[in-house]
Amino acid sequence: MQRSRIKVLLVSSEEVSMLKNIATAFGVIQPDSDALVITGEKFQSSSVDKKMDMATRFSVMGNSLPKDRLLVLGCLKIQGHKVAVVGNRTNDIPMLKAADVGLTFATRSTDIARRSTNIVITEGNFTSI
Structure with a gap:
């Protein structure tokens, strides 16, 4: 990286x-x-x-x-x-929205966190990106 x-x-x-x-x-x-x-x-x-x-x-x-x-x-x-944030909980929402790119996992996050992101990772890990 x-x-x-x-x-x-x-x-x-x-x-x-x-x-x-x-x-x-x-x-x-x-x-x-x-x-x-x-x-x-x-x-x-x-x-x-x-x-x-x-x-x-x-x-x-x-x-x-x-x-x-x-x-x-x-x-x-x-x-x-440029800032990307990975979050999965409700208290992560302000950061997910403030980031240039917000990411969350489909299987390990709250529904509201997923709705607050730009990208939902469906595979459960970063290799799918």
């Missing part, structure tokens, strides 16, 4: 340590890398300038609230980045 200049961010309400393991397993970050891993609380409590900087530098954000995730999306879009 780095050759295509796509940066994957893993942002979730889950624990940071679990997300870091997932990110490593899927190649989002390399083992023992110095990739920036933060919490939603750290992001939320930062200054506006720091948030703008962190939004482009972190790879994993855990323990985040929906408002933290929406704020990251806003920071990235203000800086001119």
Whole structure:
């Protein structure tokens, strides 16, 4: 994905340590890398300038609230980045709508989340894209 200049961010309400393991397993970050891993609380409590900087530098954000995730999306879009969001729950709807492209899975999402996206993935995984 780095050759295509796509940066994957893993942002979730889950624990940071679990997300870091997932990110490593899927190649989002390399083992023992110095990739920036933060919490939603750290992001939320930062200054506006720091948030703008962190939004482009972190790879994993855990323990985040929906408002933290929406704020990251806003920071990235203000800086001119195109943003795609994968969501499956009702609390993901604001991000799905604010993203340039919202994606959800047909089998693992709420009906209202599916209706709020641009793309519904029917195969149950990203390889179908």
